[in-house]
Amino acid sequence: MDQPPSSVKLLGSWADSHTHRVQLALKLKGLEFEYQEEDFINPSPALLLHNPVYKKVPALLHGGRSIVESVVILQYIDETWTDNPIMPADPSERAVIRFWCHFTDDKLAPAVGLVFSSSGEGQKAAVDQVHENLKLLERELKDGAFKGRRFFGGDKIGLLDIVLGCGSYWLAVFEEVMEVKLIDPESFPVFHAWLRDFEEQQEVKETIPAIDRLLEYARGIRQMMLSGSINNAAASSG
Amino acid sequence: MAAAAGEVRLIGGWPSPFVLRARVALNLKGVEYEFLQEKFGEKSELLLRSNPVYKKVPVLLHHDKPVCESMIIVEYVDAAWAKSGQAILPADPYERALHRFWAVYIDDKWFPSMFGIAKAQTEEAKAESVEQAWAALKLLEEAFEKLSKGKAFFGGGTIGYVDIALGAYLGWAKVIEQMAGLKLFDEEKTPLLAVWAERFCAHEAVKEVMPETEKLMEFAKMLRGK
Numbered sequence: 293m294d295q296p297p298s299s300v301k302l303l304g305s306w307a308d309s310h311t312h313r314v315q316l317a318l319k320l321k322g323l324e325f326e327y328q329e330e331d332f333i334n335p336s337p338a339l340l341l342h343n344p345v346y347k348k349v350p351a352l353l354h355g356g357r358s359i360v361e362s363v364v365i366l367q368y369i370d371e372t373w374t375d376n377p378i379m380p381a382d383p384s385e386r387a388v389i390r391f392w393c394h395f396t397d398d399k400l401a402p403a404v405g406l407v408f409s410s411s412g413e414g415q416k417a418a419v420d421q422v423h424e425n426l427k428l429l430e431r432e433l434k435d436g437a438f439k440g441r442r443f444f445g446g447d448k449i450g451l452l453d454i455v456l457g458c459g460s461y462w463l464a465v466f467e468e469v470m471e472v473k474l475i476d477p478e479s480f481p482v483f484h485a486w487l488r489d490f491e492e493q494q495e496v497k498e499t500i501p502a503i504d505r506l507l508e509y510a511r512g513i514r515q516m517m518l519s520g521s522i523n524n525a526a527a528s529s530g
Numbered sequence: 531m532a533a534a535a536g537e538v539r540l541i542g543g544w545p546s547p548f549v550l551r552a553r554v555a556l557n558l559k560g561v562e563y564e565f566l567q568e569k570f571g572e573k574s575e576l577l578l579r580s581n582p583v584y585k586k587v588p589v590l591l592h593h594d595k596p597v598c599e600s601m602i603i604v605e606y607v608d609a610a611w612a613k614s615g616q617a618i619l620p621a622d623p624y625e626r627a628l629h630r631f632w633a634v635y636i637d638d639k640w641f642p643s644m645f646g647i648a649k650a651q652t653e654e655a656k657a658e659s660v661e662q663a664w665a666a667l668k669l670l671e672e673a674f675e676k677l678s679k680g681k682a683f684f685g686g687g688t689i690g691y692v693d694i695a696l697g698a699y700l701g702w703a704k705v706i707e708q709m710a711g712l713k714l715f716d717e718e719k720t721p722l723l724a725v726w727a728e729r730f731c732a733h734e735a736v737k738e739v740m741p742e743t744e745k746l747m748e749f750a751k752m753l754r755g756k
Binding site: 345354357359360361364365367368371372383384386387390391394395428 | 583592595597598599602603605606609610623624626627630631634635669
């Protein structure tokens with residue numbers, strides 16, 4: 293069902309992977325939308341209105357209503373605009389996709405964030421944690437539920453590709469900024485190949501900011517953290 | 531709807547609210563299943579094989595295919611037995627988004643604050659957790675008003691996704707209320723939820739599988755003794 297283009301608006305932040313997830317999904321669905329940039333530190337009145345519980349980006353506004361939490365938004369988009377589905381039809385395949393989305397945000401992303409916000413022994417432990425998590429995904433791609441697929445979604449990018457892919461670019465960024473090895477192509481050949489293929493897709497290239505901008509951004513945040521001006525890793529989003 | 535022997539199995543433990551979610555969903559759909567009770571303190575081969583990532587219950591095995599994570603199991607049961615019983619998630623995408631959002635909130639904010647009351651080492655810490663728990667319930671009271679549209683459950687006339695997400699914690703909530711000497715689901719603070727809580731526990735799909743408060747108290751004491 294088509295909606296008039298002006299009825300979709302996204303409140304987001306340019307360096308936020310959860311915002312990128314929603315932007316990518318909207319692009320893959322061929323949907324036009326208005327974008328409003330939000331400042332992490334100073335949420336606009338609109339953001340406070342539309343996400344009163346968490347006060348974070350992204351927030352999708354559609355037909356006068358707001359939807360928040362990136363994975364919730366992605367499913368809303370898929371269920372509202374049903375062409376070019378990003379979820380499989382089969383319930384047990386859907387459950388597998390949802391499981392690995394949960395794993396991404398519950399285990400992998402926090403471990404990656406910890407690499408960025410820690411130093412010394414703590415950072416080493418965080419790096420190990422990232423490797424452990426990537427090993428699980430590598431195994432699933434090589435021999436498990438996603439064996440033989442180009443993307444997690446099959447021949448085309450699906451919801452799990454979007455969730456994992458929008459965030460995995462931080463691995464390369466943190467490798468450079470923190471001088472650690474996170475996504476060694478020898479240790480994780482299949483995952484590495486998937487990520488490269490994902491990042492080559494036109495819609496993905498249009499969504500993810502240039503690596504230079506991300507590097508500069510990450511360096512800036514890391515500097516502030518080390519100098520004690522902020523205590524946590526770059527503010528996380530919903 | 532009867533399943534062939536062995537077709538549907540649920541690996542779980544009776545005290546777990548997450549396992550309870552899966553059981554309520556299966557009951558709502560009238561699915562017959564074999565309950566494989568894990569031995570406390572040990573993890574079975576089957577569990578480790580079926581959920582190698584988290585090694586936790588619940589795990590639903592349907593035709594031997596594992597489904598992990600309680601709310602993912604609930605959504606799976608809703609879809610796999612779509613023709614049985616009532617829908618657990620609503621049909622409308624926006625309403626589904628609201629149910630999914632509140633389920634996230636319940637696990638993200640309500641559960642840690644409730645658990646925080648039990649874990650608190652000082653009166654101060656306990657009081658802080660209690661405040662957080664009440665604040666979360668206030669939001670959930672508003673959500674109830676919006677989602678129920680004047681009916682009995684978050685899901686409307688029947689138990690829905692958010693009912694299962696929150697209701698599963700009611701057994702432990704009662705234990706914590708007794709141990710901490712306070713009311714979480716307070717008729718004055720959150721009148722709608724206070725009534726909803728009793729109604730949920732009394733529901734056919736729930737009452738047989740909701741653990742009794744006394745048994746949970748004993749279990750909690752045993753855990754503390756460990």
